[in-house]
Amino acid sequence: MTALLSLRGVRKTYPAPAAARSRVREQARVVLDDIDLDVDRHRCVVLIGASGSGKSTLLRVVNLLDEIDDGQILLDGQDVADPRLDANAVRARMGMVFQAYNLFPHMRVLDNVTLALRLVHRRPREEADAAAVEMLRRVGLAHKATAYPDQLSGGEQQRAAIARALVHGPELLLLDEVTSALDPELVGEVLDLLAELRGEGRTMLVATHEMGFARRVADEVCYLHDGQVHERGTPEQVLGDPQRERTRAFLSRLAS
């Protein structure tokens, strides 16, 4: 069986910031360097790594929000990095929660959640509203459906963003720090929600700084360092008994 998502030799660089008067031409910064990664169906792969190690970038290029320099991104065996492909249709099969939520400030929470259903999946308004209310209920936000995003607390915004990414039933979920703004109780509830979604057959790629979260939800943990997958394995292996020096150093700094 092919994995739902496979990355093969993915490379991503960002041009060095144009230093105003500097005569030294800086090298482009390599953020993802020859990444290979497989996410099987119904599985949850968690990315960990220092700030700036490229976790968000990896999720963004999988979501086709940025072009890669080299390599393949295979969704169901099909290379979606191919510019000939209809990227909108590919993106519609995924659901992404952004690290900074990126809610639409001019729309009520409900309309944030129904937008894709109405415009991309062509569902009638009432049907979209019903699905959105149900999704908001699952993240405990039904009572805020008519509020604007800037009237929500940070954790409420985060859950609204989760609802928006889940409501159209995407096959692949890309979650960037989805619990960073939540209290321990809510973290537990979001975890339960993710477990439920996995039971429904969803596949997840998650970036997080919370090792407790990684331990509870991950089938596989990948430690990113210097744009490479430095170490990977089950959460027990990577978090409990890291094999490589850098991984150990990273985890021990987190623990202290």
Next chain:
Amino acid sequence: MSDTAEARPWSPSPLALERAAFRRAQRRRSGLVALVSTALVVTAVVLVVVGAPGWERARTAFFDPENAWAALPAILEGLWLNLRVWVIAGTVGTLLGLGLAILRTSRIPALFPVRALAIGYIDLFRGVPVLLVLYLVGFALPALRLEWLPTSSAFLGALAIVLTYTAYLAEVFRAGIESVHPSQVAAARSLGLSRAQSMRTVVLPQAVRNVTAPLANNLISLQKDSGLISVLGAVDAIRAAQIATTGTYNFTPYVVAGLLFFLVSFPLTRAVDAYQRRRGWGRSLATVTGGGDIR
């Protein structure tokens, strides 16, 4: 997950009552201070103006009620022309400006020549004085003797104003589009929306809301500049006032025209404010997470 619980009954503590009383007293005092300072300023202005040595002559030359009453019908008739030019040129200019701004962001290759033309047009008309455009359109176009082109000075004047203001308004809308953070587009595209869909539903609403103030400014400014069509001979409010002053050395009609222009534009500014509030855009800081009623 968590829903809000029933609130417990509350009656304000003596501390809260005392603070509320203090705030009320403070508000009263602020109101009183504002009133007194306003009265002082108004008195000072009146004393200076009325006490000026030329006041008597100025009053009869600029504020003569009889003269104003006599000139009013002609000026009103002229104003009606200004209003029509304003509404038509404002609508056309806004739509074209918005269209040009969107066009500049489009990536369709077939539209490249149109995009290049649009940019050249905007650069040109932003840099040329309205008055000059009016003269060129008003006198050069009829010289071409195009059969299908109306040659009334009102039409040509409106055309010149549309040409100029479309360029201004396109720049206003472009600034608005650029003010929307790229992460908003990323979020929309991430949901599967096409480029056009995310422009229409996510970028434009925020862009327009971010530029309502400069937009209203430009429309008011257009209303005033509609008076410039008088240089082509169209009898608008300003031209009517000018005609009324000829030979009398009394400038009251100009004051009347100015007052009428103000009376038209002032409600517009207030209407925009009210509209923004109704749509919840100008929501006060206190109703937004992270904002507050800052003392």
